[in-house]
Amino acid sequence: xPTTTFNHGRIRRADxxxxxxxxxxxxxxxxxxxxxHVPQEVYRRLCSAPNPTTYWEDRIAEEYPxxxxxxxxxxxxxxxxxxxxxxxxxxxxxx
Numbered sequence: 001x002p003t004t005t006f007n008h009g010r011i012r013r014a015d016x017x018x019x020x021x022x023x024x025x026x027x028x029x030x031x032x033x034x035x036x037h038v039p040q041e042v043y044r045r046l047c048s049a050p051n052p053t054t055y056w057e058d059r060i061a062e063e064y065p066x067x068x069x070x071x072x073x074x075x076x077x078x079x080x081x082x083x084x085x086x087x088x089x090x091x092x093x094x095x
Contacts (some may be wrong), residue, residue: 001070002043009053016043017070024069025056034067035060 004014013026016038017074023038042059049055 001041004047004083006052009051011056014043014046014052015070016040022067022070023060023064032069033068036067037062038064 002015002016004017006012006014009029010026011025014026015026016022018040021036021038021040023043025033025035027033038060040049043065044054046052046060
C-alpha cells in the first residue's frame with residue numbers, strides 16, 4: 001500500500017489502497033478521514049499538488065464518499081515516501 005508523508009500543511013500522511021481504492025488522510029489534528037472509490041490518479045495528483053490541503057478541498061472532500069479508516073500495522077517495515085520534492089507518488093507496496 002503506498003504511503004506518502006507530507007512535510008507541510010494540515011495533511012501529514014496519505015495511505016492509498018489500490019485494491020479497494022480507499023484513501024486515508026492523516027491530519028495534523030491526529031484525525032483520519034477516509035474516502036472510498038478514489039481513483040489512483042487522484043491519489044497521484046494529491047501527492048504532487050503544491051498544496052495537498054487545497055487539492056483535497058477542491059477535488060476530494062465533496063467528490064468521494066467517506067469510509068472507515070483502514071487499519072494500519074504499527075510494525076510496518078515500509079518507509080514512508082516523501083511527497084516533497086518528488087513529482088509523483090510511488091507505487092511501492094507494503095507487505
